[in-house]
Amino acid sequence: MRRTGGQLAMLVAINLFLLAVGALISGSFLSVFNLQSMASQVPEIGLLAIGVMLAMCAGNGGIDLSGIALANLSGVMSAVIVTSLFSSTESATAFSLAFILVALLVGLAGGLINGLLIARLNITPILCTLGTQMAFMGLAVVLSGGKAVTVGSPALLSSIGNDMIAEVPISFLIFVLVAALVAAAVKFTPYGLWLMLMGTNPKAAIYAGFPRNGVLIATYALSGTLSGLAGVIIAARNINVKFDYGSSYLLIAILIAVMAGVKPEGGYGRVICVVLSAIALQLMSSLLNFGGLSNFVRDFAWGLLLLTFLAVGRYDITGFIAPVRRPAIPSPPVPQASK
């Protein structure tokens, strides 16, 4: 696929450019510590963005708005359940493992609910996930009583949030590993093929005998599990979990997906582009914080970046790589309504 190359090149160029600007304006921007700091900030939002990408690829207006709410619910529910079973200081490993397991299960369950509602009851994804988003958030409020729930820093969990392997934050390694797994699933399994083809033409997919419901449920379940994992990473980094954490992530995750060239109408998206796009947003936001600029400038810059990508996306991107003269006729004649 040629067009993917264009988007990828563009994202790589932007990342390199941002790194270069960072190096130019502040010596400490490329310091190992800052690179680690930025790398450990990416996973939460990056995982959510991959979830949004999968939902978008499924087509038929697919989107997952419940991501961050489900991530918070996973963290809160897991913290409430697991702290009643284990002590985070005495049995640190058992606590950590149980916390991770329960959070992932809650994420999976939430995703399954989304998938079942969308596939079986044919609810429009945007409405369904808006509803479940509120339900998840409400449940997290009820479970936690509106307060932050303390997870603490038991050894294993704390090392996920704070430690490095070969100078790379563990949370970032987990993110890259999971992204690679999802990418492989999309590229090499029948599921991935079904997902993309179904997104391209849902009707044809049904007539071709694709397991439509199965693919939809699997997609949202996967997205939910990614949210659960994001919940684990949030808990590991912040020591506490709270129902309203990251309320701005909802739109940022969609922004990342669209910037990565994921087609909102379905059928196309690449995980590597989503990862690069998440990194680009992180670089830009850190850059502005380094520069001491107002955060309103950041919103402005993000918006500008998104519009640029959308504008560029309007053109045939293959034209960038090997310019091809397009036919002079701008569009096929619109069929007129006849009497």
Added chain:
Amino acid sequence: MTNFSKKLLAATTLAAVALAGSAGLLAAQEKPVIATVVKISGIPWFDRMNTGIVAYQKANPDVVASQSGPATADSAQQLQIVNDLVAKGVNALAVVPMDPAVLEGTFQRAMDRGIVVVTHEADNQMNTNADVEAFDNADYGAALNERLAECMGKEGKWTTFVGSLGSRTHMQWVGAGEENAKKYSGMQLVDPNNESFDDANGTYEKAKEILRKHPDIKGFQTSAGNDVLGVGRAIDEAGLSGKVCLVGTGLPNPSADLLESGAITAIGFWDPQKAGMAMNAVAKMLLEKKQLTDGMDLGVEGYNKVSVKKGAGKGVLILGNGMVLADKATYKQHMF
């Protein structure tokens, strides 16, 4: 190919435009840097705090003091700013946490790196060197409620607004208010702890709902800086100015019209300008390895004789005496 590079150039230039301004601000800095991070930037409360940071910078040229904050009220956004400042290598952080719990992990990492952490409006923060409070929160909540009770004639239905259920100081104020109202058997609390998210418009809608649901309501006690504006507007439009009492945290300048019309009975506040200066003063003292002692003078009005107690965690809790209650007659003395 040229087409591609042109497009690429256009995209990168756009990004560069947004970044151009930052270059000038980043001259090499030898002096200790104290970075103030507020809950949300661009609202009157923290604009006022910024004037304090600017004034502090002028009075103390031997440090670099500046203020920043997220554009949206989200603890995750504030967390990112703090993370980036830690990575940038500031010497001290003066933070008004959106949510103290969310920042614990980052503060811990910052303190491990030898960065001084000072907080404000977060007396439950575990990982901080010092938390600076303008006053004892329970006293403040009780004082607001006492003023409300006085206006309501010590009877009738009343309700409370908080910024969010997770906002600890707000919950302490309304909690102390409820405690105070128990003294008066005629006061009946209905639908308490409405969340305003510090959004005047949302609060306005919510207050209208409450006025419809309880036509006989007599009082509102609000917490976040914009709540009095929203609730006040709802009272004003309902023609209930002077009939329904409204006492809450607010700033004199934005509240002036509603105070004049009688929609707001009284506003309580501490001067965020002074609080910002006090935070920076404490941060500087800690950078200079000075002792924080009970009864010391921070050199800021309202913080001339602070009490220093043991904090929630390893650090200390510093209480000033900066509470101000102002009504129609007195607000003009504090115009900001």
